[in-house]
Amino acid sequence: MTALGVVGGVLQAAVVxxxxxxxxxxxxxxxxxxxxxxxxxxxQPWRDLRKLLRKQSITPRGTTEVFRVAPVLLVAMTLVVAxxxxxxxxxxxxxxxxxLFVVVALLAHATVVIALAGLDSGTAFGGMGASREVTVLAxxxxxxxxxxxxxxxxxxxxxxxxxxxxxxxDPQRLISPTSLLAAVALATVIVAxxxxxxxxxxxxxxxxxxxxxxxxxxxxxxDLALVELGSAMRLSVYLGLFTSLFVPWGIATTATPLALGxxxxxxxxxxxxxxAVLAALEVFLAKLRLFRVPELLxxxxxxxxxxxxxAYVLG
Amino acid sequence: MLSLWQAIRRVGRVAEPAPxxxxxxxPAAAGELAGSVQVRHVDAGSCNxxxxxxxxAFGPVYDAERYGARLVASPRHADALLxxxxxxxxxxxxxxxxYEAVAEPKAVVAVGDCARNCGVxxxxxxxxxxxxxVVPVDAEVVGCPPRPETIVAALRLLTGR
Numbered sequence: 001m002t003a004l005g006v007v008g009g010v011l012q013a014a015v016v017x018x019x020x021x022x023x024x025x026x027x028x029x030x031x032x033x034x035x036x037x038x039x040x041x042x043x044q045p046w047r048d049l050r051k052l053l054r055k056q057s058i059t060p061r062g063t064t065e066v067f068r069v070a071p072v073l074l075v076a077m078t079l080v081v082a083x084x085x086x087x088x089x090x091x092x093x094x095x096x097x098x099x100l101f102v103v104v105a106l107l108a109h110a111t112v113v114i115a116l117a118g119l120d121s122g123t124a125f126g127g128m129g130a131s132r133e134v135t136v137l138a139x140x141x142x143x144x145x146x147x148x149x150x151x152x153x154x155x156x157x158x159x160x161x162x163x164x165x166x167x168x169x170d171p172q173r174l175i176s177p178t179s180l181l182a183a184v185a186l187a188t189v190i191v192a193x194x195x196x197x198x199x200x201x202x203x204x205x206x207x208x209x210x211x212x213x214x215x216x217x218x219x220x221x222x223d224l225a226l227v228e229l230g231s232a233m234r235l236s237v238y239l240g241l242f243t244s245l246f247v248p249w250g251i252a253t254t255a256t257p258l259a260l261g262x263x264x265x266x267x268x269x270x271x272x273x274x275x276a277v278l279a280a281l282e283v284f285l286a287k288l289r290l291f292r293v294p295e296l297l298x299x300x301x302x303x304x305x306x307x308x309x310x311a312y313v314l315g
Numbered sequence: 316m317l318s319l320w321q322a323i324r325r326v327g328r329v330a331e332p333a334p335x336x337x338x339x340x341x342p343a344a345a346g347e348l349a350g351s352v353q354v355r356h357v358d359a360g361s362c363n364x365x366x367x368x369x370x371x372a373f374g375p376v377y378d379a380e381r382y383g384a385r386l387v388a389s390p391r392h393a394d395a396l397l398x399x400x401x402x403x404x405x406x407x408x409x410x411x412x413x414y415e416a417v418a419e420p421k422a423v424v425a426v427g428d429c430a431r432n433c434g435v436x437x438x439x440x441x442x443x444x445x446x447x448x449v450v451p452v453d454a455e456v457v458g459c460p461p462r463p464e465t466i467v468a469a470l471r472l473l474t475g476r
Contacts, residue, residue, distance in 0.1 A: 032378075032380070032381075033328070035375055036323075036326055036327065036328050036329035036330060037328075037329075037375045037378045037380065038328070038330040038333070038378050039378075039380070039381055040380050040381050040383055040385075041381075044351065044383060047349065047350045047351040048351045048353070048385075050349065051347070051348050051349055051350075051351040051394070055418045055419065055420070056418040056419040056420075058391065058416075058418050060391075204388070205386055205387070205388045206388075207388060213388060217388065217391060217392070218389070218391055219391060219392075220391040220392065220417075220418040221418045224391070224392060283323070284316050284319055284320075
């Protein structure tokens with residue numbers, strides 16, 4: 001545990017919690033403008049959260065503790081990843097947790113917790129959403145692990161700060177086949193895991209086509225605020241990890257205020273641009289039929305596998 | 316993809332300029348909602364004329380979302396119910412349950428003449444009554460069907476934007 005790691009961890013948590021709803025607002029605004037709308041402004045998700053926190057809390061009849069603790073666990077696990085992952089700095093507050101396997105497991109665990117809450121609500125749509133989410137999760141996790149593992153081969157370590165550090169030392173690795181294949185695979189993982197098009201439609205109102213939202217239909221008030229904040233944070237953390245792994249420039253390596261400031265600014269700009277590009281591409285996509293989703297995810301797993309193979313064969 | 320991009324460039328912005336801000340007495344819940352209203356639409360027995368107009372109000376031209384209103388899929392997520400049509404016998408109980416499922420503070424907007432006073436269906440055999448006979452109503456939208464502008468104006472009273 002270094003000073004840089006601790007300061008960076010606190011900064012990362014603040015930036016992710018404060019910025020995640022703004023990122024969501026930015027993405028909705030980009031989409032609204034491309035649709036010819038005026039859009040509600042990028043501050044709208046924060047207005048929604050402020051209002052939800054003031055609303056009455058409802059415990060639906062028949063739900064248990066699983067339903068009540070799930071939103072807190074979702075935010076907590078995502079927050080742990082936001083603190084330890086290399087987003088603002090290459091040093092980590094808790095280096096042992098900044099491991100590829102731990103980070104991917106924490107993010108997956110948060111999904112499982114929400115899926116359990118969906119089952120716990122006992123409604124038809126809760127169970128259906130949970131079943132779909134876990135199906136997607138089971139197909140996505142191996143891809144995420146294998147894709148980042150391909151990047152860890154040159155670094156010789158599965159520690160995420162070490163992987164980012166290796167890329168910073170030798171930027172030419174970024175245009176290697178390994179890196180490009182892993183980037184495409186990981187982008188598919190992010191799209192599937194954060195419930196974006198073409199896997200899930202984040203703005204759907206049709207229960208039969210929902211994946212993520214079907215699980216949280218029973219949440220209201222402050223619990224719903226936590227679920228929405230947690231989902232927004234997941235998106236930010238995934239995009240932050242992606243940009244750190246493939247566009248690492250600007251990330252702080254020393255504990256000077258200037259380096260940390262540049263690190264925060266670089267993170268905000270990179271994730272903002274990535275989010276805007278993702279939102280703009282979504283305008284051109286229709287949601288994939290549910291039974292076609294495994295084909296997309298199997299394709300991305302193949303790319304991840306090829307990335308690992310090339311990492312070993314080409315060195 | 317290229318043709319869609321060209322269409323986006325050609326059409327540009329279709330949202331009409333925002334009219335003057337909300338006027339008139341705001342419903343009691345508006346203060347606590349502070350610029351963000353999630354709306355659940357309930358069809359209690361409508362002819363679907365009002366639904367078409369609600370669709371237009373949330374479409375690109377009138378763009379009710381720019382004032383902070385958003386349609387949601389669950390009454391648990393909602394702050395306001397947008398009820399259309401006369402309340403038929405089969406929908407009276409579902410409407411009551413939907414109202415009970417919404418967390419406080421909540422508001423009900425009766426959209427269209429049928430929802431306000433049963434319109435042409437007053438006295439029909441399957442009709443329980445207007446929306447106000449079943450759940451408390453905070454705002455009303457006049458018209459058969461109501462114009463999208465008036466629906467947007469009623470929603471702006473709630474969002475206060």
